[in-house]
Amino acid sequence: MPATGQEMGLSDFFNPEENIKAGIKYFKIQFNKFPEIPVYEEKEKFSLAAYNGGRGNVNRMIKLARDNQEDFTKWDISSRYLSDDLWPYPKIDFAQILTYVAKIITQYSLYRTYLSA
Numbered sequence: 001m002p003a004t005g006q007e008m009g010l011s012d013f014f015n016p017e018e019n020i021k022a023g024i025k026y027f028k029i030q031f032n033k034f035p036e037i038p039v040y041e042e043k044e045k046f047s048l049a050a051y052n053g054g055r056g057n058v059n060r061m062i063k064l065a066r067d068n069q070e071d072f073t074k075w076d077i078s079s080r081y082l083s084d085d086l087w088p089y090p091k092i093d094f095a096q097i098l099t100y101v102a103k104i105i106t107q108y109s110l111y112r113t114y115l116s117a
Contacts, residue, residue: 031044044108
């Protein structure tokens with residue numbers, strides 16, 4: 001998003017290096033906004049969801065899990081609330097968020113495996 005890019009100091013949207021730096025900075029900001037998620041790997045998933053779908057939507061998802069007395073700190077539990085059946089708020093693109101998180105986690109896992117080989 002252009003406004004977010006500008007907030008992260010991005011001046012040239014066509015410069016890959018600047019884009020990567022801005023994306024990393026934005027992800028770090030999202031990551032640091034989840035002190036209530038104690039497990040690093042879980043925090044990564046919530047942060048990716050916030051990066052892609054907005055922190056407000058992730059907050060709503062966490063609230064739904066909490067309200068139903070579920071372990072809101074676990075992505076696999078909280079993310080179930082990203083569905084038409086359980087989401088009482090204005091609809092969002094649930095599939096995009098869920099697919100994005102799964103895709104990035106998978107790619108990162110493959111990357112880590114490649115580096116350790």
